Amino acid sequence: MTPLQKSEALIEALPWLARFQGAVVVIKYGGNAMTEEHLREKFADDVVFLRYAGLRPVIVHGGGPQINAALDLHGIASHFTAGLRVTTPEAMQVVRMVLVGQVNRDVVGLVNRHGPFAVGLSGEDAHLFTAARKHAVVDGIPVDIGQVGEIVEVNPGAVRALLADGRVPVVSSIARGHDGQIYNVNADTAAAALATALGAAKLVVLTDVEGLYADWPASDKVIRRITAGELARMLPTLSSGMVPKMEACLHAVQGGVPQAHVVDGRQPHVLLSEIFTDEGIGTMVLPDEGDTP
């Protein structure tokens, strides 16, 4: 690339830099998007780039595959119902240990290669997330899935304080309950709840597929744009991990977040491509017409 081409590439980002100056962007970093080291480093570089460019990124991370591996080592089998982990008290200890003690630390460490930006938080900290026990619904029937939580309250004060101090909050999706228990919350759900509570300009979900496929697994045609109403109608047809992911995007836009995106975390620098170009990366979820804030 010549110096002129480099300058032109930077100038192309100008409208987006102006538009998102000071904006909070919540990034859901899925466990499946963090399996390769060179991609993990590029992800962290992008986050720090956003911070230096004047945006206020917040990371909510997952860790499904990492939890599966740790449960395996403990001789505990992994079971999912409607995309949610069936979480026994025994499994809950492993989930918390892996998310808060391992994955959160790794993400904080990657971002902090660039300076003192990232601060890790569990959703339990400063009452960030309060959850109630959630049941999965299978064929219209509620099914007990153990210590899985749905978020009933978000207290984003600690995250706001970190943002005001120029930090990059890195949040694990564990919540405390009013009943004194700890709960395992799906990380997509947690990211959407936090994006809504912070009044974020965007929710960006990094996963291991290009976006929402129209007719998966029969076809891999990516849906580029979908409105909340269209997505609500499509939700009952979705399976596995896409259920909580697309529910989360729907709740975010219904909660006032102007746009939610599902993008391919296997693509290097996908975060910058999504925020600074207009080329339609992945799937964009928009509010219904008339609901635009």
Ligand SMILES: Nc1ncnc2c1ncn2[C@@H]1O[C@H](COP(=O)(O)OP(=O)(O)O)[C@@H](O)[C@H]1O
């Ligand atoms: N309609 C769909 N479009 C894309 N992926 C789908 C769809 N339905 C189910 N999936 C599955 O959902 C997976 C993503 O969810 P999940 O494994 O929970 O990701 P993450 O760890 O990033 O949260 C995809 O890898 C794919 O196997």
Ligand SMILES: CC(=O)N[C@@H](CCC(=O)OP(=O)(O)O)C(=O)O
């Ligand atoms: C209730 C529930 O399913 N919790 C998830 C939390 C981690 C997560 O969501 O990780 P990914 O984003 O990588 O899938 C789990 O235990 O796997």
